[in-house]
Amino acid sequence: MYRYDEFDHVVVTERVEQFRNQVTRRLKGELSTDEFRPLRLMNGLYAQLHAYMLRVAIPYGTLSSRQVRMLAHIARKYDKGYGHFTTRQNIQYNWPKLLDVPDILADLASVEMHAIQTSGNCIRNVTSDQYAGVSADEIVDSRVYAEILRQWSTFHPEFTFLPRKFKIAVTAAADDRAAVRFHDIGVIVHKNDKGEIGFEVMAGGGMGRTPAVAPTLNKFVPEADLLSYCEAILRVYNMLGRRDNMFKARIKILVMATGVENFTKLVEDEFAQICDTALKLPDDEIARIRAYFAPPAYEGLAANSKAFDAQMLKDKAFATWVEINVAAHKQAGYAIATASLKPIGGVPGDCTAEQMDVIADLTDQYSLGEVRVTHEQNLVFPYVRKSDLFALWQGLVRLGLDNPNLDMITDIIACPGLDYCGLATARSIPVAQRLGERFQDLKRQRDIGELRLNISGCINACGHHHAGNIGILGVDKQNQEFYQVTLGGHDGADASIGEIVGPSFASDRIIDAVETIVDVYIAQRQGKERFIDTYRRVGVKPFKEKLYAAH
Amino acid sequence: MDGTPKKAAAAEATGAVELQVLTAYRLTDGVVIYLDAKGGWTEWVEEARVSRTKDDADAMTVLAKAGEAAHQVFETYLIPVSTDGDRTWPVSMREVMRAQGPTIHPQFGKQAMRAGRIDATAHAGSKRTGRGERKENREG
Numbered sequence: 001m002y003r004y005d006e007f008d009h010v011v012v013t014e015r016v017e018q019f020r021n022q023v024t025r026r027l028k029g030e031l032s033t034d035e036f037r038p039l040r041l042m043n044g045l046y047a048q049l050h051a052y053m054l055r056v057a058i059p060y061g062t063l064s065s066r067q068v069r070m071l072a073h074i075a076r077k078y079d080k081g082y083g084h085f086t087t088r089q090n091i092q093y094n095w096p097k098l099l100d101v102p103d104i105l106a107d108l109a110s111v112e113m114h115a116i117q118t119s120g121n122c123i124r125n126v127t128s129d130q131y132a133g134v135s136a137d138e139i140v141d142s143r144v145y146a147e148i149l150r151q152w153s154t155f156h157p158e159f160t161f162l163p164r165k166f167k168i169a170v171t172a173a174a175d176d177r178a179a180v181r182f183h184d185i186g187v188i189v190h191k192n193d194k195g196e197i198g199f200e201v202m203a204g205g206g207m208g209r210t211p212a213v214a215p216t217l218n219k220f221v222p223e224a225d226l227l228s229y230c231e232a233i234l235r236v237y238n239m240l241g242r243r244d245n246m247f248k249a250r251i252k253i254l255v256m257a258t259g260v261e262n263f264t265k266l267v268e269d270e271f272a273q274i275c276d277t278a279l280k281l282p283d284d285e286i287a288r289i290r291a292y293f294a295p296p297a298y299e300g301l302a303a304n305s306k307a308f309d310a311q312m313l314k315d316k317a318f319a320t321w322v323e324i325n326v327a328a329h330k331q332a333g334y335a336i337a338t339a340s341l342k343p344i345g346g347v348p349g350d351c352t353a354e355q356m357d358v359i360a361d362l363t364d365q366y367s368l369g370e371v372r373v374t375h376e377q378n379l380v381f382p383y384v385r386k387s388d389l390f391a392l393w394q395g396l397v398r399l400g401l402d403n404p405n406l407d408m409i410t411d412i413i414a415c416p417g418l419d420y421c422g423l424a425t426a427r428s429i430p431v432a433q434r435l436g437e438r439f440q441d442l443k444r445q446r447d448i449g450e451l452r453l454n455i456s457g458c459i460n461a462c463g464h465h466h467a468g469n470i471g472i473l474g475v476d477k478q479n480q481e482f483y484q485v486t487l488g489g490h491d492g493a494d495a496s497i498g499e500i501v502g503p504s505f506a507s508d509r510i511i512d513a514v515e516t517i518v519d520v521y522i523a524q525r526q527g528k529e530r531f532i533d534t535y536r537r538v539g540v541k542p543f544k545e546k547l548y549a550a551h
Numbered sequence: 552m553d554g555t556p557k558k559a560a561a562a563e564a565t566g567a568v569e570l571q572v573l574t575a576y577r578l579t580d581g582v583v584i585y586l587d588a589k590g591g592w593t594e595w596v597e598e599a600r601v602s603r604t605k606d607d608a609d610a611m612t613v614l615a616k617a618g619e620a621a622h623q624v625f626e627t628y629l630i631p632v633s634t635d636g637d638r639t640w641p642v643s644m645r646e647v648m649r650a651q652g653p654t655i656h657p658q659f660g661k662q663a664m665r666a667g668r669i670d671a672t673a674h675a676g677s678k679r680t681g682r683g684e685r686k687e688n689r690e691g
């Protein structure tokens with residue numbers, strides 16, 4: 001599986017010692033609040049509502065069992081016994097003490113982890129498809145290119161002080177699970193008629209107060225030019241992006257203001273200047289990185305497992321979980337299983353130290369030592385023998401992480417909201433919990449089918465509400481929590497931004513409002529139409545009529 | 552961010568002064584604290600010094616800056632409070648949350664250490680937002 005190269009290891013270890021020194025100087029009074037702030041942010045340490053918060057990077061969401069055990073250890077030793085997996089495939093600790101942070105970072109470094117690039121106006125942790133390398137529907141392993149981008153962007157001297165933070169996502173699958181069109185740069189890997197690899201590169205997508213679906217700048221950038229093309233985009237942005245107003249500083253605003261055509265031309269011109277420089281990716285470099293992601297030693301298994309088939313017949317709950325939470329693997333005899341971190345009434349993305357320890361064990365026993373965090377805040381076991389699915393599922397049942405709700409209405413993405421976040425205008429997690437309880441009936445959930453519901457506690461949209469089929473945004477109205485609803489957002493290949501349905505709902509009405517929306521969908525849908533398809537066909541009107549009927 | 556100076560000027564003109572306490576974070580562990588009557592810091596908002604005049608608030612701000620300069624605290628700012636029933640309590644949802652801890656984890660935060668305080672959601676009914684003079688926390 002993925003590993004660091006030695007260069008990173010030295011750098012990361014040095015960074016820990018630097019930060020230890022900075023913390024000591026801060027405590028002695030040699031560094032002021034203002035001097036220390038950027039230093040701690042560069043090491044993933046935020047000041048949140050109740051305490052410091054440490055955000056740890058998980059490149060591509062990929063964790064070894066050893067790393068999961070270390071995350072559990074940190075939760076237990078330095079925090080309050082749990083961590084929170086985020087929509088950026090990171091993990092956050094909500095209660096670390098400043099004094100302990102250097103030790104936490106040292107512990108992380110001992111398992112090749114860190115908190116670098118999780119904050120600040122740099123290129124953040126590059127994300128990719130959670131099923132990369134294993135899914136039946138991908139062209140290649142997208143993490144190879146995500147890693148090339150990560151190595152290029154880490155500590156890139158030119159891009160340490162961008163106008164604003166910068167997020168890149170890569171996918172190589174037909175079904176875009178990485179929401180690439182909502183990123184500053186999105187990359188989709190394609191193969192042309194000659195079998196050559198190339199990239200569709202888009203730029204200027206994002207959430208926040210001005211949501212945007214990234215337009216495509218170039219449909220097929222040759223494989224060797226990935227870095228030069230991205231560097232060209234970054235250079236244009238670095239030069240022309242607005243630094244005077246942080247609300248207008250993201251690349252999406254520049255793309256909108258410049259116009260897609262003009263922006264593309266600027267990028268292509270810059271690209272023409274630099275495409276034949278040292279940024280050109282040699283084949284052996286790609287091969288070197290590909291080796292990081294070499295497939296594990298699969299056993300030569302038959303496509304079908306008799307034991308698995310028997311268990312499917314025998315245990316209905318297991319069969320349901322398989323139907324909903326298990327995806328097709330590219331390797332015969334294997335499957336991809338998702339553990340839902342959204343138990344009924346639970347906090348989406350939260351995981352206790354005890355759960356992490358058991359997950360590490362399950363990972364060793366049934367998934368060749370690897371587990372992945374998804375941007376939907378779930379955990380994926382990427383290498384499960386079909387014949388092991390039942391045992392894995394039993395383990396998840398014991399942990400309470402067996403909810404068969406993948407991509408359904410209770411598989412809610414929710415940001416920390418006012419319960420933790422210093423920027424929040426309302427809480428999001430309690431809304432997710434109440435919705436989970438209201439829609440917990442599995443039969444009903446299955447009848448509703450695929451429906452993505454996302455909640456953010458403020459306009460920064462970390463809960464991806466713009467991209468939810470149903471999006472919920474918490475607002476503060478005269479010190480009361482209200483919730484604005486958007487409909488029709490979608491983060492797949494045909495991404496779209498949700499439209500506001502009307503005036504916001506008080507906290508005690510929001511759950512009923514969602515129920516009304518679901519009822520309208522059920523009444524309007526034709527055949528097996530998904531929520532998003534029905535919405536696109538009928539528009540906002542019938543929903544609006546029903547929601548505001550009494551007004 | 553929310554035009555506090557303007558608000559303060561308006562308050563001065565009408566002679567009405569908002570009751571305020573001064574809050575901050577303790578440097579070593581990031582715990583939410585408040586300036587108390589003795590010039591020290593308390594973890595409990597109900598034990599905080601309440602300013603009733605503008606001069607009072609200014610004096611508290613000076614003490615807070617001294618605390619920052621002495622590297623004990625960071626991110627100091629004034630928040631509106633009410634003292635109904637002789638109990639000092641924050642007005643805004645956000646500050647109630649800071650005074651209590653996350654509502655989804657009643658076992659953590661200050662609420663876990665002192666039971667029976669006002670429920671974190673008991674801000675309902677208040678009409679004032681008063682988000683205080685917060686400068687930092689653009690850390691999303």
Ligand code: SF4
Nearest residue numbers: 415421424457458462
């Ligand atoms: S969306 Fe707002 S409330 Fe939620 S985590 Fe982001 S900044 Fe905080």
